[in-house]
Amino acid sequence: MQASPNPELSVKVNAPAGAATTRENAASIPMRMRISKLNFYYGTKQILFDISMGIADKRVTALIGPSGCGKSTLLRILNRMHETVSTSRLEGEVLLDQQNILAQDVTALRRRVGMVFQRPNPFPKSIFENIAYGPRINGFKGPIADVVEKSLRNAALWDEVKDHLHKSAYELSGGQQQRLCIARALAVEPEVLLLDEPCSALDPISTAKIEELLVELKNLTTLAIVTHNMQQAARVSDFTAFVLTGQVIEFNPTPQLFTTPTDPRTEAYITGRFG
Amino acid sequence: MERHFEKDLNELKERLLWMGSLAERAVHQAVHAVLDSDEQLAKRVLDEEDAINELQLEIDDRVVQLLALHQLMAVDLRFVLAVSRINNDLERIGDQAVNVAQGALRILRHPRVKPYVDLPRMTELVEEQVRSALNAVVRRDVELAQKVMANDDQVDHYRDQIFRELLTYMMGDSSLVFPAFELILVAKNLERIGDHATNIAEDVIYIVQGLDIRHPSIDRR
Amino acid sequence: MSARLRWRKFVSNFMLTMTGVCAVVSVAILFLILGYLVVNGGKSINWAFFTQLPKPVGEVGGGMANAIVGSAKLLLVASLIGVPVGFLGGVYLAEFSGAKVASVVRYAADLLNGVPSIVIGIFAYSMAVLPFKQFSTLAGSFALGLMMIPITLRSTEEFLGAVPRMLREGAMALGASKWKTISTVIVPAAYRGILTAILLALARVAGETAPLLFTALGNRYWSPGWGQPTASLPVMIYNYALSPYEDWHRQAWAAGLVLLGLILIINILARTILSRGIAVPRG
Numbered sequence: 046m047q048a049s050p051n052p053e054l055s056v057k058v059n060a061p062a063g064a065a066t067t068r069e070n071a072a073s074i075p076m077r078m079r080i081s082k083l084n085f086y087y088g089t090k091q092i093l094f095d096i097s098m099g100i101a102d103k104r105v106t107a108l109i110g111p112s113g114c115g116k117s118t119l120l121r122i123l124n125r126m127h128e129t130v131s132t133s134r135l136e137g138e139v140l141l142d143q144q145n146i147l148a149q150d151v152t153a154l155r156r157r158v159g160m161v162f163q164r165p166n167p168f169p170k171s172i173f174e175n176i177a178y179g180p181r182i183n184g185f186k187g188p189i190a191d192v193v194e195k196s197l198r199n200a201a202l203w204d205e206v207k208d209h210l211h212k213s214a215y216e217l218s219g220g221q222q223q224r225l226c227i228a229r230a231l232a233v234e235p236e237v238l239l240l241d242e243p244c245s246a247l248d249p250i251s252t253a254k255i256e257e258l259l260v261e262l263k264n265l266t267t268l269a270i271v272t273h274n275m276q277q278a279a280r281v282s283d284f285t286a287f288v289l290t291g292q293v294i295e296f297n298p299t300p301q302l303f304t305t306p307t308d309p310r311t312e313a314y315i316t317g318r319f320g
Numbered sequence: 321m322e323r324h325f326e327k328d329l330n331e332l333k334e335r336l337l338w339m340g341s342l343a344e345r346a347v348h349q350a351v352h353a354v355l356d357s358d359e360q361l362a363k364r365v366l367d368e369e370d371a372i373n374e375l376q377l378e379i380d381d382r383v384v385q386l387l388a389l390h391q392l393m394a395v396d397l398r399f400v401l402a403v404s405r406i407n408n409d410l411e412r413i414g415d416q417a418v419n420v421a422q423g424a425l426r427i428l429r430h431p432r433v434k435p436y437v438d439l440p441r442m443t444e445l446v447e448e449q450v451r452s453a454l455n456a457v458v459r460r461d462v463e464l465a466q467k468v469m470a471n472d473d474q475v476d477h478y479r480d481q482i483f484r485e486l487l488t489y490m491m492g493d494s495s496l497v498f499p500a501f502e503l504i505l506v507a508k509n510l511e512r513i514g515d516h517a518t519n520i521a522e523d524v525i526y527i528v529q530g531l532d533i534r535h536p537s538i539d540r541r
Numbered sequence: 542m543s544a545r546l547r548w549r550k551f552v553s554n555f556m557l558t559m560t561g562v563c564a565v566v567s568v569a570i571l572f573l574i575l576g577y578l579v580v581n582g583g584k585s586i587n588w589a590f591f592t593q594l595p596k597p598v599g600e601v602g603g604g605m606a607n608a609i610v611g612s613a614k615l616l617l618v619a620s621l622i623g624v625p626v627g628f629l630g631g632v633y634l635a636e637f638s639g640a641k642v643a644s645v646v647r648y649a650a651d652l653l654n655g656v657p658s659i660v661i662g663i664f665a666y667s668m669a670v671l672p673f674k675q676f677s678t679l680a681g682s683f684a685l686g687l688m689m690i691p692i693t694l695r696s697t698e699e700f701l702g703a704v705p706r707m708l709r710e711g712a713m714a715l716g717a718s719k720w721k722t723i724s725t726v727i728v729p730a731a732y733r734g735i736l737t738a739i740l741l742a743l744a745r746v747a748g749e750t751a752p753l754l755f756t757a758l759g760n761r762y763w764s765p766g767w768g769q770p771t772a773s774l775p776v777m778i779y780n781y782a783l784s785p786y787e788d789w790h791r792q793a794w795a796a797g798l799v800l801l802g803l804i805l806i807i808n809i810l811a812r813t814i815l816s817r818g819i820a821v822p823r824g
Contacts, residue, residue, distance in 0.1 A: 060338060124714060131639070156716035166707035169730045179715040182725065226711070233715060253321065260324045279389040280325070303388040 074283075077102040077237060077267040078123060083137035085118065087130065091291070092118050096137070098286050098296045100237065105259060105268045107282035107299070109275045111319065115291040116271045120239050123269065124158040125151050141237070156183050159235035163242045165222035167214035167229070172206050175214050175225060179233040192232055199265060200228035201258050220251025224258065231265070238262070240270040244277065256281050275315055279303050287311045325390040329399070332382050336403050336410075339375040340454040342368065343410045346417035347450055347513060351443040353424035354506055355436060362428075365421035372414040379407045398530060402523040406457065409516040409523075413450065416509045416516070423506045430499040433489060439507070442478035446510045449475065449517040456524045468521035475514035482507040578801055582794030590795055595761050595772075601788045605796055607763050611678070611771035615757060616747060618682030618767065623689025623746075624739055630690070631697025631735075632723060638702070647695075654691040661687055662752035670756055676770040681757030685746045692745060696738030700731040733814055740811040744804045750775035774800045 076099030085093035093115050100106045100123070108116040118127065125146060127133045139146050146154050156179075167175050176193040185192070193210070197203040202224040206217070214225055223243060230238055240259070244252040259281050262268060272278050278285050279299060286296040287308070295302060295311045306312045313319050346365050353362035383404045386392065392400055449468055456464040486500045486507075525533050589604045596603030630646065637643050665684035670676055704727050712722040728735070757771050759780065764771035774796050781793035 126710065126714065129710070129713070152716045152718050154716075155714055160710075160714035162707060162710065162714075164707060166705070166711040168708060168711065168726055178712070178725070182715065182717050182721050229711075229715070253323070257321065257324060276391055280391075300385045300389060304384050 074104060075102045076100060077142065078269075079138075079140045079143075080119075081138040081140070083119075083122070083135070083139065085115075085122065085127070085136075085291075086134040088132040088134075093122075093291045096291075096293050098293050099284075100267060100269050101284050102267050103263055104283040105263060105270060105281055106284040106286065107278035108269070108271045108286050108288055109273070109278045109314075110288035111314070112273065114288045116288045117241055119288065120241055120269060120271045121160075123237070123239055124155050124160055126160065156233050157235055158237045158239060159230035159233065160239045160241065161223070161226050161230055161243050164246045165219060165226050167217075167222050167225050170214065171211045172214050172217070172225060173210040176229050176232050179229060183233055196228040196232040199231050199262070200224045201254070201261070202228055218251075220247050220254060223247060223251070223255060227255075227258070227262075231262075235266060237267045237269065240268065242271055242273060245273065252277075287314060289314070323390075325386065325392075328382070328386055328390070329396065332379065332386065332400070332403060335375060335379055335382070336406060337454065337458060339372060339379065339407070339410050340457070342372050342375070343413045343417070344447070344450050344454065346372065346414055347420075348447055350417040350420035350424065351447070351510070353421055354427065354503075355440055355443065357424075357428055357432070359425065359428055362421040362424040365417055369414060369418050372411060376407055376411040379403065383407075395527065398527050402527045405523050406520050409519045413513050413516045416513045419509045420506050423502045423509070427499050427502045427506075433486070433496050433499050433503060438478055438482050438485065439503070442475070442482065442507065442510055445471065445475055445478065446514050446517070449514050453517040453520040453524075456521055457527075460524065460528050462525060462528050465521035465524040469518050472514060472518045475511055479507045479511040575801070578794060578798040582791070582796070582798035585791040585795035586798065590792070590799075594763070595777075599786070603792075605772070605774065605777055605792065605799075607760060608772040608774045608777040608796065609799070611757070611760070611764055612747065612773045612775075614678050614764075614767070614771065615681045615685055615753070615773055616743060618679065619685035619689055619746060620739070620743065622682060622686025623693055623742065626686075627690045627693025627742070628697050628735065628739075630694040631701060632728070634694065634698040635701035635727075636719065636723060638698075647698075650691040650694050653687075654695075657751075658688065658749050659751035659754075662755045665752060666755040673768075675768060676756060676758035678757055678764060678767045678769065678771045681753050681771065681773070682767075684752035684756045685749060688746050688749065688752065689742045692742040693738055696741070697731075697735050700734030700738065701727055703734065704730045733817065737811040737815045740807050740814075744807040744811070747804055747807070748775055748800055750779055754779075 078100035080099070081097050083093055083096040084091065096119065108120060110116050121127050122135065122139060123146075127135070128151065135147070141154070141158065146158075168178060170178070173190075173193055176196050177189050180189060180192050194203060194207075197206065202221060205221060206212075206225075209216075214222065217225060223246075227238075227240075227243075244255055247255070256277065259268060259270070263283075270278070270282065282299045284296065285299045285302045287294045287302070287306075287310075289310060295306060295308045297307065302311065303315060306315065346368060349361045350365045352358060353365065383400055386400050449471060452464055452468050455461065456468065483504055486504050490497050490500045519534075522533055525531055589602065591604060591609065592606050593602075593604035594607055595605065630650075634643050634646060661684050665680055665687065669680035669683045673680075701723075708726055708730060709722055712726045713719075717725065753773050753776050757773055757776070759776050760770050760772045778793045778796045778800070781789040781796070784790070
């Protein structure tokens with residue numbers, strides 16, 4: 046299409062570029078991680094039932110659902126943090142790049158699949174040492190200061206702390222501490238980054254900053270986020286899974302799930318008519 | 321702080337303006353098909369109708385997504401809602417242009433009823449209305465929008481004049497009824513296009529000032 | 542106001558006053574002891590006390606230099622025995638706190654803490670003196686070290702446990718093994734508390750007398766190396782106080798003052814370190 050036929054329109058209107066529609070073709074996005082027929086138990090109590098879904102490559106996948114539905118439990122399985130509880134038992138398959146994560150060395154897996162927690166948990170060390178920790182314990186021998194700077198830039202924190210790298214991490218505000226934790230996780234260059242309600246302890250402005258950061262981070266890594274705030278999932282994610290009492294009720298591209306969900310329970314939840 | 325939905329808002333605006341320029345072109349080509357008895361021009365309008373309708377569907381799809389996914393507030397919310405309405409008006413303008421083009425094709429088969437005097441004036445005004453309305457959207461120009469709304473009366477006046485004149489011709493010579501009637505329909509279509517341009521101008525006021533000035537006779541204070 | 546109400550008010554005020562009085566009495570006792578020591582021992586504190594050896598029986602003068610050095614040597618080796626065992630044991634309890642073995646260890650440590658010091662002394666005698674047919678500094682340190690273990694162990698466990706679980710998870714999520722997490726994150730976070738615990742354990746055993754009676758025994762002279770009997774402040778106080786000599790009584794008071802001063806300093810130091818702030822802010 047050519048430019049506007051009428052030169053008197055004061056704004057030069059060109060034929061718009063880009064996709065004719067924003068609805069991505071879900072079938073064409075590869076899945077970085079794949080969960081198949083996952084059943085999970087704490088002792089005899091079953092928490093997750095027959096879960097099958099994917100985590101899309103270089104996209105944000107959100108897990109939403111009411112409190113206690115099992116979404117955090119599901120997220121923690123992805124980097125095997127569930128193993129910190131001795132009674133946990135898992136059936137089924139979880140694949141990262143087609144390899145079963147349960148068959149790998151767990152510390153190597155956790156370098157590839159990082160995690161950011163609900164409340165910021167920086168170590169009682171300096172900002173620099175916090176970021177350097179991950180690479181160091183994984184045997185990194187190169188110029189560590191470069192890694193620290195790159196990670197802090199990727200987490201949109203560098204400008205705020207570049208002159209205070211040796212101050213204690215606890216002197217940062219809550220939002221900054223959480224970005225520090227994100228930078229710390231990014232320092233080991235994970236293939237997947239898991240975020241468990243990363244903004245729930247933060248004020249709205251810090252939350253907005255981190256949401257924008259997450260959208261940027263898609264260029265670097267695959268992201269999976271658990272959030273109890275479904276508007277956040279709507280704003281930020283590309284795929285959403287609705288979890289209810291341990292089951293994935295619906296897993297679809299976000300625009301579709303929030304405009305025309307396929308399951309009435311999903312619709313009841315997102316319209317607030319739940320329960 | 322730039323939010324990532326701003327990109328989506330900009331894309332929406334781009335598509336709306338593109339649709340506007342297509343609608344404008346359709347009107348221009350359709351009226352000149354009538355004035356210049358140009359069959360090619362009329363056919364081109366009919367060919368290009370689909371593009372406008374496709375854009376309407378796409379824009380509505382984007383509007384739904386923007387509203388569902390991003391909790392838009394204030395001017396962003398008003399803008400998106402207004403886009404939805406302007407979308408409809410532009411599609412109607414496109415429809416009316418098609419009607420005019422089809423009328424042109426039918427008029428072509430008859431000799432000219434009379435020299436066109438008022439019709440060119442009316443078409444010029446209507447084209448100006450559409451152009452100004454779209455400019456007002458782009459520039460969020462309230463004054464321009466108000467000018468468009470004020471000129472609507474003049475558009476109606478031209479239509480009435482053309483009606484009366486052609487009526488006289490029809491009553492005088494029954495062989496002229498067919499083409500004269502078609503011309504009356506063209507004038508009516510043009511007046512409708514003018515109305516849609518006025519609707520768009522009202523939406524600009526809504527976006528900028530948050531005032532809903534449709535039906536001013538109803539006092540909602 | 543009714544008589545009943547008046548009675549209740551009286552009882553309430555009386556009891557509250559009594560609690561205040563008892564609190565004051567508790568503090569007063571400490572100051573009484575200090576006062577006694579200062580008054581009776583202060584005048585005997587002189588340079589000679591710290592630098593000279595004890596004079597032969599009957600002679601006036603001399604000091605307790607060998608006892609001071611002896612106590613220092615005993616505490617040094619006792620730390621080398623008690624601290625690593627207690628610390629690492631505490632790490633085990635903190636990490637595997639759910640295991641059945643852990644509760645057994647905990648219980649045993651508490652029992653060991655309650656064993657009378659003289660019994661520890663007899664045990665150390667049979668383990669470290671009899672086989673070598675020799676009283677020694679090492680034997681004394683062994684006894685004192687044993688006493689330091691349960692204190693260090695339980696305190697280490699407590700301070701490590703106080704480190705928020707979130708830190709542990711944060712380290713593990715970065716690919717740290719269990720041991721790396723403990724050594725590079727948990728222990729550094731708890732180091733103030735652990736250091737305090739060690740100092741308090743030291744202060745506790747610095748004044749123990751009974752275990753030293755059958756192990757380090759005592760010495761009128763310097764004790765070379767680690768394999769010989771050695772003088773120590775508590776034992777010197779014991780011996781001198783029971784003697785008929787006035788001069789020795791004075792020196793005993795002085796020794797008591799020095800010992801108490803040492804213990805007070807350690808305690809104050811420990812609390813200062815702890816109050817500088819827990820390394821990890823709560824919540």
